[in-house]
Amino acid sequence: MSEIILELDNIIKKYENQEVIKNMSLTINKGEFLTLLGPSGCGKTTTLRIIAGFETPTSGSVLLEGSHVENKQPNERNVNTVFQNYALFPHMNVFDNIAYALKIRKVNKVEIKKRVSKMLSLVQLEGYEKRKTDQLSGGQKQRVAIGRALINNPQILLLDEPLGALDLKLRKQMQVELKKLQKKLQITFVYVTHDQDEALNMSDRIAVMNEGIIEQLGTPEDIYERPATKFVAGFIGESNLFNTKIKKIDEERISVQLGENKMNVNYKNYDNSKAKESYVLIRPENIKYSTSKPQFGLIAIIKEHSYIGSIIKTTMELESGQEIIVCDYDKKKDLIGIGSEVWMSFEPEDVVIVEEG
Structure with missing residues (x-):
């Protein structure tokens, strides 16, 4: 039986009396790759930000390994986020970007070097330690962002359309690499995209969202072969x-x-x-x-x-x-x-x- 790592229980999120998340409940299993899929404005990024702690739900609970975290700050949750624009520090080189969280926690220099070296190997960036971020390609920048997010061994990695800025060929290559990385690390990934092919290729399960609700939750095969609603049937394939x-x-x-x-x-x-x-x-x-x-x-x-x-x-x-x-x-x-x-x-x-x- 799968172990639940994250639970959203009856989440409602309002902005100026407009409900953007409507009584959502969702459980995410430890070590799975779950994708929030839907069109722009459906609430998927808001859901991700609620999990991360950047947004507080109007009502409802967020439980991380059974503990309530809905009112905790992002740095109080063992959850990290990779954003679409990567949010790298342009004045720092690759090594310092990846090491940033460890330096904030005052980890000793020997341990920092050891862990950053391991992470550089993991994201295939050995030899790029001294490069500034403006000297990197889009795919390399994404690897730095992932390395920086993983260096603290988060329980969950949140990814907000991280491949959206890449060209088609590189995007498909990075899909394969991300899935391999997730399987190797056995870390729970919660991934946001509007790209149906991306979701079908990478996910263990997909939550198809529309206007603040989950229309269907299932495996890629379930979603494609047995769509539950007219919206899902039209959006997937x-x-x-x-x-x-x-x-x-x-x-x-x-x-x-x-x-x-x-x-x-x-x-x-x-x-x-x-x-x-x-x-x-x-x-x-x-x-x-x-x-x-x-x-x-x-x-x-x-x-x-x-x-x-x-x-x-x-x-x-x-x-x-x-x-x-x-x-x-x-x-x-x-x-x-x-x-x-x-x-x-x-x-x-x-x-x-x-x-x-």
């Missing part, structure tokens, strides 16, 4: 959402009707009382199309083919006017011409039901 008739048949099956077409789907414990608030989700990679009529299908018109590296993305339009996205990983097959009429289909096991949210 590309989605085809159908507002359709759904009827419960029994505890194991539902009936889905799209236009004149009806199919029965294995779907446990569907709540029929929410039928008017539910949608059918089909991911683009799970849709097929051809000129031959399938057992279950909808007529569509090909609008566009786009080459996107490893996939061909096809946009088509249904008779209802709804646009559908299809992703195909077979780039060698012959593409059906623009303006052609095709049959769009999918397998019953690829149906996911999501609520309005």
Whole structure:
């Protein structure tokens, strides 16, 4: 059983009577990589600042290893933060930036040198000790910031969009390095981002936030394959959402009707009382199309083919006017011409039901 290291209990945060965090409860396990994911203004950075102690919740509790810390200052919590702008000291070299917290605590010079050397090795910056921060690349600056945050062995490392200022190639490289570092140190990481790919690639669990609440908490696979709400389905990856008739048949099956077409789907414990608030989700990679009529299908018109590296993305339009996205990983097959009429289909096991949210 996982050991809980941090608990947010019924957190509310108001600014001038506006609730930016709405009765949030969340538990974070020791040694896990948890990501707060959502659009700008959803409350994820405010949540991180409450954990760090830079913000005090209007109400609710923050418990670190079972002890209340909601009213404690940042330096009274064994939690460190890496900011998006890194917040390095420009007048100090790499060694002094990383050693700063130890010097404040008056650790002896021999111990400081030993621990900084170990940290430089850990973040792959050996030989950069005497460099000023303005002589470093973006990725190197980020490593210095991480080294400085880790030097005191915090229980939790908080990271507020630390890769946002990096170019795409370096960002992907740093994602891999950060995940390896977290696994090696077994320190709890709480990571804030609006980048869904970043969250899916790095996280043990993801909390998808929207307007101050957590819409869904789960593994990357859960969030992508089984989104709980329309918002999560639309925010994570590309989605085809159908507002359709759904009827419960029994505890194991539902009936889905799209236009004149009806199919029965294995779907446990569907709540029929929410039928008017539910949608059918089909991911683009799970849709097929051809000129031959399938057992279950909808007529569509090909609008566009786009080459996107490893996939061909096809946009088509249904008779209802709804646009559908299809992703195909077979780039060698012959593409059906623009303006052609095709049959769009999918397998019953690829149906996911999501609520309005």
